[in-house]
Amino acid sequence: MIQDINPKHFYNQFHKEAIKPLDYIISFHSNLIFAREAGRDLDFIRYEDFFKWRENIHGNIEAEKKAEQEREKEFHFTYLFAIDRQKYFLLKEDVELEIPGFVYCKMFDIRRRAPKYQVMAASTAWHLHVWYRDNRFCGRCGEKTEEDEKERMLRCPACGNRVFPKVAPAVIVAVTDGNRILMTKYANREYKRYALIAGFTEIGETVEETVRREVMEEVGLHVKNIRYYKSQPWGFDLNLLLGFFCELDDTASIHMDEGELALAEWMKREDVPDYGEDLSLTHEMMRVFKEGGTDKRRIY
Ligand SMILES: [Zn+2]
Numbered sequence: 001m002i003q004d005i006n007p008k009h010f011y012n013q014f015h016k017e018a019i020k021p022l023d024y025i026i027s028f029h030s031n032l033i034f035a036r037e038a039g040r041d042l043d044f045i046r047y048e049d050f051f052k053w054r055e056n057i058h059g060n061i062e063a064e065k066k067a068e069q070e071r072e073k074e075f076h077f078t079y080l081f082a083i084d085r086q087k088y089f090l091l092k093e094d095v096e097l098e099i100p101g102f103v104y105c106k107m108f109d110i111r112r113r114a115p116k117y118q119v120m121a122a123s124t125a126w127h128l129h130v131w132y133r134d135n136r137f138c139g140r141c142g143e144k145t146e147e148d149e150k151e152r153m154l155r156c157p158a159c160g161n162r163v164f165p166k167v168a169p170a171v172i173v174a175v176t177d178g179n180r181i182l183m184t185k186y187a188n189r190e191y192k193r194y195a196l197i198a199g200f201t202e203i204g205e206t207v208e209e210t211v212r213r214e215v216m217e218e219v220g221l222h223v224k225n226i227r228y229y230k231s232q233p234w235g236f237d238l239n240l241l242l243g244f245f246c247e248l249d250d251t252a253s254i255h256m257d258e259g260e261l262a263l264a265e266w267m268k269r270e271d272v273p274d275y276g277e278d279l280s281l282t283h284e285m286m287r288v289f290k291e292g293g294t295d296k297r298r299i300y
Contacts, residue, residue: 001232002279005117011082012124014152019077019089021048026080026125027091028133032104033122034097035113042113042122045099047077047089053099078132078147080125083117090129107236108190111279119279127235128152131165139163170239171210173197174285175223177248181272181289182219185263194273196282198241211244219264220255223248229288232281243281245289 003010019025024044027034036043054075076092096104110122138145138156145154145163154163174196175182183194199214201207208226215223229243256264272290277283 001230001281001284002116002120002123003233004278005083005120008084008117010117010120010124013081014150015079016147016149017079017087019047019079020087021046021051023047023087023089024121025050025077025089025091026122026129027095027097028126028129029094029096029104031107033107033110033126034099034102035105035110035122037101037103038105038109038113040101041115042110042118044088044118044121045097045102049099050091050097053097080128081121083121088121088125090125090132092132111236112277116279123235124233125235127167127233127238128165130238135163166238167233167240168238169201169207169210170234170237170241171197171199171201171207171214172241172243172282172285173211173215173223174229174243174245174289175215175219175221175248176245176289177266179269180266181269181286182221182248182254183263183265183267183272183286184218184261187258187260187262193275194267194286196285198282200239207242207244211246215246218257218260220257221248221252222250225249229285230281234281241281243285245285 023046025047026044034045074093077089078092080088080090082088107122107126110119113119135145135154137143138159138161140161141156141159143156143158145156148155152165182197184197185192185194197215197218199210199218201210205213211226212223215221223246226244226246229245231243232241234241254264269290269292272286274287274290275283
């Protein structure tokens with residue numbers, strides 16, 4: 001899955017620190033991410049590339065000290081995380097960079113790139129970027145928020161409101177019935193392949209209740225024997241995904257919600273497609289079932 005980047009290690013602990021020449025910069029512009037052009041390994045610019053770009057457009061500034069002061073006024077970088085010793089920073093300003101070999105890419109297209117640890121970096125950076133972008137002002141009193149020095153938190157200097165990053169829990173549900181599994185395709189989404197039932201947890205419900213409710217809403221069926229499988233951070237949609245297997249407990253036939261789904265059908269184990277990707281929890285669960293898991297052995 002996206003988080004399985006062994007032997008590399010993802011460190012998400014927050015520190016307040018200054019950016020250095022070889023640190024990565026992740027920059028977003030109008031929902032697009034600035035990355036190495038398609039057809040090559042997914043990569044990001046380093047601070048030294050950004051510095052050169054900035055010098056080119058602003059001309060040569062004589063004193064290094066003056067440049068430093070100017071830079072601090074115009075551009076702000078926030079430490080995001082590290083993968084091994086490589087640090088990633090977010091460029092807070094929405095500027096349009098022009099650096100040869102790098103282009104603005106759709107987040108959806110980033111999913112199909114390699115190496116996987118850079119996809120994980122892009123997804124997590126997007127999640128944090130959306131949080132910073134959407135909380136520049138206090139939702140309680142309207143004052144401009146400030147970044148905390150010690151924690152990944154935004155603080156309102158006027159009313160003391162503290163805003164932490166939001167993670168939205170959602171479930172992925174594999175409904176099985178003997179040798180078959182319920183497969184779906186989403187309506188009105190960019191993603192066109194087979195998927196499983198999925199949905200956000202509502203306020204006031206447990207994730208097990210989310211499983212029951214989502215299956216009922218999307219396909220009109222009752223389920224039993226709900227078993228937790230694994231979880232996955234999915235920054236593309238600001239989620240923490242929780243995977244569950246469960247069994248059909250109904251004699252009714254599928255009654256599909258056409259607003260949510262374009263297709264819902266039972267598929268035999270051997271017919272489950274293997275798209276050959278190892279990014280998503282959905283595909284891992286489909287593969288586990290295809291290979292005979294869930295009802296023959298412990299699932300985790
Ligand atoms: Zn406030």
